[in-house]
Amino acid sequence: METSVLERTDDKAETLGVVDCDVHPAFSRPDQLSDYLPERWKQHIREYAIRTANPLLGTLPYPRLTPGNGMRRDSWPPAGGPPASDLDFLREQLLEQCNIDYGILQPLAAGSVAFNMELGAALCSALNDWQIDKFAGPEPRLRASICIPQEDAKDAVAEIDKRVTDRRFVQIAMPPRTIEPAGRRRYWPIYEAAEHYGLPIGLHTSAFGYRPNTPSGWSSFYLEEHFAASNSLQTVMSSMIMEGVFEQFPKLKIVLVEGGFSWLPSLFWRMDREWKRMRSEVPHVKRKPSEYAAENFWYTTQPIEEPEKNTHLLDILRWIGPDRLMFSTDYPHWDFDDPRYAFKVPLTPAEKSAIFRDNAIKLFGLEK
Amino acid sequence: MTATGRPKREPARHVVARVDEIAEGKSKLVHVEGRDIAIFNVKGEFLAIANRCPHEGADLCKGNVVPLIESDDPGVVKLSRHGELVRCPWHGWEFDLRTGKSWCDPARTRVKSFDVAVEQGKRLVEGPYQTEVYKISVDEEYVVLEL
Numbered sequence: 001m002e003t004s005v006l007e008r009t010d011d012k013a014e015t016l017g018v019v020d021c022d023v024h025p026a027f028s029r030p031d032q033l034s035d036y037l038p039e040r041w042k043q044h045i046r047e048y049a050i051r052t053a054n055p056l057l058g059t060l061p062y063p064r065l066t067p068g069n070g071m072r073r074d075s076w077p078p079a080g081g082p083p084a085s086d087l088d089f090l091r092e093q094l095l096e097q098c099n100i101d102y103g104i105l106q107p108l109a110a111g112s113v114a115f116n117m118e119l120g121a122a123l124c125s126a127l128n129d130w131q132i133d134k135f136a137g138p139e140p141r142l143r144a145s146i147c148i149p150q151e152d153a154k155d156a157v158a159e160i161d162k163r164v165t166d167r168r169f170v171q172i173a174m175p176p177r178t179i180e181p182a183g184r185r186r187y188w189p190i191y192e193a194a195e196h197y198g199l200p201i202g203l204h205t206s207a208f209g210y211r212p213n214t215p216s217g218w219s220s221f222y223l224e225e226h227f228a229a230s231n232s233l234q235t236v237m238s239s240m241i242m243e244g245v246f247e248q249f250p251k252l253k254i255v256l257v258e259g260g261f262s263w264l265p266s267l268f269w270r271m272d273r274e275w276k277r278m279r280s281e282v283p284h285v286k287r288k289p290s291e292y293a294a295e296n297f298w299y300t301t302q303p304i305e306e307p308e309k310n311t312h313l314l315d316i317l318r319w320i321g322p323d324r325l326m327f328s329t330d331y332p333h334w335d336f337d338d339p340r341y342a343f344k345v346p347l348t349p350a351e352k353s354a355i356f357r358d359n360a361i362k363l364f365g366l367e368k
Numbered sequence: 369m370t371a372t373g374r375p376k377r378e379p380a381r382h383v384v385a386r387v388d389e390i391a392e393g394k395s396k397l398v399h400v401e402g403r404d405i406a407i408f409n410v411k412g413e414f415l416a417i418a419n420r421c422p423h424e425g426a427d428l429c430k431g432n433v434v435p436l437i438e439s440d441d442p443g444v445v446k447l448s449r450h451g452e453l454v455r456c457p458w459h460g461w462e463f464d465l466r467t468g469k470s471w472c473d474p475a476r477t478r479v480k481s482f483d484v485a486v487e488q489g490k491r492l493v494e495g496p497y498q499t500e501v502y503k504i505s506v507d508e509e510y511v512v513l514e515l
Contacts, residue, residue: 065460073457074430336458341424 016353017101018339019360021300022204022257022328023094023142025105025135028085033109036126036133041119050123051115053210055218060207062222065334075332083332087139094331095141098339101357102366103142103331104170105131106204106257111147112175113208120149124159128169136168143364145173145202151210153189160193170364171200171255176232177209183236183243191249200253200298200363203236205229226335233259234267237297241271244284246292253363255298258330262305262316268293294321298363300328301355302337306344314345322351326360379514383499387486387509390414393451397429400515405482407511408433408465410451414511415465416482417454423477426458434462436471483514 027033034042054061064070075093077086084090094100107130111123124147131144146163148156156174163169172194180186182203194201212218213228233256246252271289279285299320307313317325330336339356347355361367384398390409397419398405404419406429419428436449453462453471462471468481490506497512504510 072426073432074427334458334460336424338424338426 016357017099018327018356019364019366020094020098020100020103020329020331020339021202021255021326021360022106022302022330023090023103024084024108024331024333025090025131025142026082026085026332027109027130028081028134033123033126033130036129037122041122044116044119050110050119052110052113052208053115054208061213061218062207062225064222070334072332072334072336087135090135090331091139094329095139098329100329100339101141102360102364104202104360104364105135105142105144106173106202107131107145107147108204108206108208109147110208112149112151112173113177113210114149117149117152117155121152121155121159123147124149125162128159128163132166132168143170143366144168145171146199147173148190150174150187150190151179153186156190157193160190160197160199164197164199169199170366171202173202173204175206175209176203176236176256176259177206177211177213179210181235181239181243183239183241183245185243188245188248191245191252195249195252198251198253198365200255202255202257203233204257205232205259227260229259230263234263237267237293238271238289241289241292242282242285244282246296247284247286250296252296253298254296255300255326255363257300257328258302259299260303260305261299261301261320261325262307262313264293264299265316265319294324298324298326298359300326301342302328302330303335304337304342310344313343314347317345317347317351322347322354323359325355326363327356381497382513382515383487383492383497383502383504383510384484384513385511386502387414387511390511393433395429395431395433395454397427398513400513403515405513406454407484407513408454410465414484414486415452416484416513417463417465417468418479418482420479421456421458421461421463422479423456423459423461426456428454428456428463428479430457431455432457433465485512485514486510487512 049057071083075083077089079086107127109127111120111127114120114123127147136142136144146160146169148159150156160172213225219225268290275289305313327339382400385396385407390396392409395406395408398407405416406419407414407416421428431454433451434453434455435447436453438446452465454465455462463479468479470477486509489504489508492504492510493506
């Protein structure tokens with residue numbers, strides 16, 4: 001039909017590919033995960049379903065932006081199935097179009113937050129098999145996350161032990177809204193294993209969690225849920241630092257995924273100040289809280305903050321340090337960031353390659 | 369040096385679609401002189417805007433067509449201008465199909481809008497117009513974009 005097609009000039013100045021730290025693979029049909037479960041749990045799910053703390057069964061607590069259910073409206077694969085369930089279309093729309101060399105899979109499913117903890121452990125294990133079978137196995141640019149039932153540290157560590165020799169897994173995944181704050185000792189065996197293996201732990205803000213999305217309960221609107229994600233990650237940080245997790249496990253690496261980063265300066269100005277005044281309450285916290293933030297934590301960028309003056313973002317970014325930030329798209333979700341256009345600030349070439357590639361390559365050991 | 373004597377650049381008319389190709393509430397992406405342009409059918413009227421969202425570059429032709437939603441007070445919601453706004457398929461920016469301005473940031477975040485008209489085939493065959501693909505039939509109606 002078109003009379004003429006001119007090549008659009010491409011902003012892809014950088015020849016080096018991007019690392020995308022947040023890609024969400026999807027089931028091609030609702031019961032696909034059952035293919036990876038033993039008969040005992042298949043039957044259990046048929047008869048009793050998967051119960052989580054979400055108020056509604058079988059849906060998100062905040063169904064969103066329908067039609068599309070929170071997906072990019074242009075991400076439905078032409079061959080059918082939900083967004084990001086079709087590997088070929090994911091390759092084309094994400095990896096090729098956005099020049100992505102590596103994508104870190106972040107499965108969002110109920111395994112880590114099922115009330116029935118044995119079922120939760122089985123679901124996590126199934127999710128790990130599924131990621132390899134459908135995505136990270138056939139496509140070496142995609143790398144998997146070890147999903148764990150974090151509330152039962154023994155089972156969680158067993159799942160880590162089971163997967164760790166498979167180098168296609170590059171991190172451990174657990175949700176931020178855990179039963180107790182993330183620094184509490186019930187989770188320490190997981191941190192011990194993660195540090196031992198040198199595997200980062202990614203905490204992805206998620207529609208799933210044992211706790212409501214705000215400290216006073218469920219918000220009325222999805223819009224509130226969307227930025228409540230930052231609160232849950234702030235809780236993770238302050239709890240882990242104040243409980244002394246990083247004194248016990250100084251090499252532990254934590255990635256905070258999809259909760260923003262512009263709140264970091266003010267949170268740590270406050271935390272440092274209180275620490276100076278009340279250090280005696282937590283003598284096991286030997287260093288200024290901001291020092292742990294600068295050594296043990298990494299932050300993914302999407303959804304990128306958009307201040308009225310773009311240069312303000314640059315100030316924040318330099319306060320945090322370009323070595324801490326890692327680019328992410330959140331494909332195929334509606335709030336996707338495109339690596340070509342998301343950063344509206346003039347990064348130096350060194351900052352750019354750190355944020356878009358090098359930090360993640362190093363952290364996840366991607367080119368070994 | 370003056371421009372006297374130089375030829376003026378007359379706007380060119382491009383036949384970009386047959387009227388029956390774009391159903392009501394739907395859109396079509398066309399390429400004209402190197403530009404990607406999204407044509408929408410709003411209750412039988414055709415409106416055209418640049419296809420690329422100025423925020424992060426998504427294809428506006430793939431967005432959902434929505435009404436204007438306003439509220440004077442909590443609990444009172446008013447819907448108007450049905451089908452006259454497109455919501456970006458990624459981040460939901462709403463653009464007015466008549467002006468190209470976004471609802472939330474009309475001064476800074478906007479797309480170019482283009483003039484389109486519906487013409488009878490029998491008028492088009494008299495020219496001038498540009499089309500390389502359409503075989504103009506005198507009995508049909510066409511969407512013509514001026515650029």
